[in-house]
Amino acid sequence: MKIPIDIKTGSLTQMSPLSQDLVVGIDLGTTNSLIAVADNEGKPQIIRDYKGKTMVPSIIHFFEDNSYIVGIEAKHQMGSDPKATLYSIKRLMGKSFQDMKEIQNTFGYTFLENYEDEGLVRVNVNNKFYTPVELSSFILKALVIQAEAALDRKISRAVITVPAYFNDAQRQATRDAGKLAGLDVLRIVNEPTAASLAYGLGLDRNMEETIAVYDLGGGTFDISILRIENGIFEVLSTKGDTFLGGDDFDLAIAEKWKNTYRNELQLLPLEKWYELKWIAEEAKIHLSQNTVFTRLWNGLTLSLSKIEAEELFQPLIFKTIELSAAALRDAGIAITEISNVVMVGGSTRIPAVKNAVSQYFQAKVHDDVNPDEVVALGAAVQADILAGNRKDLLLLDVTPLSLGIETLGGLMDVIVPRNTKVPARIGRNYTTSKDGQKNLAITVYQGERDLVKHNRKLGAFILSNLPPMPAGLPKIEVVFALDADGILTVKARELRSETSMEVVIKSAYGISDEEMAMLLLDSIHNAKNDMEEKQRIEALNEGKLLIDSIQKFISLNSTLMTTEELNGLTERKKNLELLVETGNKDSIMGLIQEINEYAQPFTHRAMDSVLGAALSGKKVD
Numbered sequence: 001m002k003i004p005i006d007i008k009t010g011s012l013t014q015m016s017p018l019s020q021d022l023v024v025g026i027d028l029g030t031t032n033s034l035i036a037v038a039d040n041e042g043k044p045q046i047i048r049d050y051k052g053k054t055m056v057p058s059i060i061h062f063f064e065d066n067s068y069i070v071g072i073e074a075k076h077q078m079g080s081d082p083k084a085t086l087y088s089i090k091r092l093m094g095k096s097f098q099d100m101k102e103i104q105n106t107f108g109y110t111f112l113e114n115y116e117d118e119g120l121v122r123v124n125v126n127n128k129f130y131t132p133v134e135l136s137s138f139i140l141k142a143l144v145i146q147a148e149a150a151l152d153r154k155i156s157r158a159v160i161t162v163p164a165y166f167n168d169a170q171r172q173a174t175r176d177a178g179k180l181a182g183l184d185v186l187r188i189v190n191e192p193t194a195a196s197l198a199y200g201l202g203l204d205r206n207m208e209e210t211i212a213v214y215d216l217g218g219g220t221f222d223i224s225i226l227r228i229e230n231g232i233f234e235v236l237s238t239k240g241d242t243f244l245g246g247d248d249f250d251l252a253i254a255e256k257w258k259n260t261y262r263n264e265l266q267l268l269p270l271e272k273w274y275e276l277k278w279i280a281e282e283a284k285i286h287l288s289q290n291t292v293f294t295r296l297w298n299g300l301t302l303s304l305s306k307i308e309a310e311e312l313f314q315p316l317i318f319k320t321i322e323l324s325a326a327a328l329r330d331a332g333i334a335i336t337e338i339s340n341v342v343m344v345g346g347s348t349r350i351p352a353v354k355n356a357v358s359q360y361f362q363a364k365v366h367d368d369v370n371p372d373e374v375v376a377l378g379a380a381v382q383a384d385i386l387a388g389n390r391k392d393l394l395l396l397d398v399t400p401l402s403l404g405i406e407t408l409g410g411l412m413d414v415i416v417p418r419n420t421k422v423p424a425r426i427g428r429n430y431t432t433s434k435d436g437q438k439n440l441a442i443t444v445y446q447g448e449r450d451l452v453k454h455n456r457k458l459g460a461f462i463l464s465n466l467p468p469m470p471a472g473l474p475k476i477e478v479v480f481a482l483d484a485d486g487i488l489t490v491k492a493r494e495l496r497s498e499t500s501m502e503v504v505i506k507s508a509y510g511i512s513d514e515e516m517a518m519l520l521l522d523s524i525h526n527a528k529n530d531m532e533e534k535q536r537i538e539a540l541n542e543g544k545l546l547i548d549s550i551q552k553f554i555s556l557n558s559t560l561m562t563t564e565e566l567n568g569l570t571e572r573k574k575n576l577e578l579l580v581e582t583g584n585k586d587s588i589m590g591l592i593q594e595i596n597e598y599a600q601p602f603t604h605r606a607m608d609s610v611l612g613a614a615l616s617g618k619k620v621d
């Protein structure tokens, strides 16, 4: 089932009956986000908002009553209420507070450590806290609502793009954001892969080539080297600079004018300097198509020729070429092996950038698709393939549901995420939760819910005869190997003692389409409750762990503490024991935080602090 869309307005030219096979592609960007869908000819189209705009600024503004708006209206609040206007949320996805605290001052709003969630960042607005996953889900929801209005159809399935360098945590966070927005995320696709698909690269399964995707946006630069074989994209290497983009080109122009008019400009108030940067951006864009720019501004003539601009841009462009060379080196690829270069990002419209890229790579440079839209368009192509609308195209075999094991408190720890390409082999390390633990139960589940009790149990085995070691010391590697027929082999091995055990689970796919649909729908409907329950269990686990750690700490280090400190810590431990019984997440996390702060001076004193060691690493029952 395909839907006819008016390309200019993005609206339906004719109502089509509801069908199940509509899947949208979403470019969830740092600055702007876009949503696209393939039309009835399989051609991807950006879905416009009611004003005809294609790009939705990835900005959320919160009002005092905690209601919020997303997009251009939110952006307009940036000047008047910066603390409640959130941008660049993508930079926070899957990041811990420790990762981000150094650059906190580059954000206009505040974020804190989320003690409830492995030290991840959470954002504070009007005394309410939001995780980057929740905030991204607000942006996704806004895009979906916009698309539903334009298409007059319900949207429940999507492909979402992420940078190629995103790690597992960042990808999982993006997937969770989709789920919270009520979407079934069929696949997370790398942005460079999507951009290539928009040009049709990789759609011919006989094609075998190595390509470069050069992405120069407003604030960041990324270069990816991809190998395409049999319709499979493999990222060979990525390099980039998170602080190199169009903004730097604007600054270079503004700096030049500042130098020219140093004396005159000194008298101007600070806001005027910002104006200068905006005019610099205008000049830059103008010079992409013209040879001179002139503007009268506060009695000064701001002028710049294309040649002058290119001189200013040269060092910045050179940096991108140097990074491209480094990416090729990392990939172990000679430049002559690159057959195609795909251009992404608004700044690739600069002729000097295009020339430099084409001279350096000496390959076909694809730049005729709008570089702001190319990623979303490619995501829509991938979405159309996954929707089953392009029978001519190879649809890679993927795992239909996530596979994982049960961890402490009955939580599902996903090892092979759903839609992973098969065959696949993924391993993860675990440890024990009790001193001298001899056996470790590995129970394998399939499904999308956060608690194993809601998922489907595939099998279980016990890794026995572990040599006695303190909790947290054994290194147990659990490897899931899934072959093309869906046969899953689970191997567990204690690395220090070489104890190992293996089971084969007949078919991870032995499930009907209806059952699978039910499981997926359940996971979407229960996303919020599941996440809350997961956080409660994680708080309980952390509380119990801390109680054990305090006990050990006291028995090993009591001589290092004053009586007062000893009593203080014992008292807090008792309180924590009580709280763990009553099971209130917020109070437990509050007390854990307090104890950590209270215990800091002693832990510093005790060189071989067991507290620190016992608190790190995941535990399996």
Ligand code: AMP
Pocket: 031, 032, 216, 217, 218, 219, 245, 246, 247, 281, 284, 285, 286, 288, 344, 345, 346, 347, 348, 349, 350, 371, 372
């Ligand atoms: P993106 O982050 O991909 O949306 O790219 C935004 C950047 O592209 C901004 O720095 C814009 O100033 C820049 N840009 C957009 N259009 C042009 C143009 N025609 N010439 C030069 N730069 C442009």
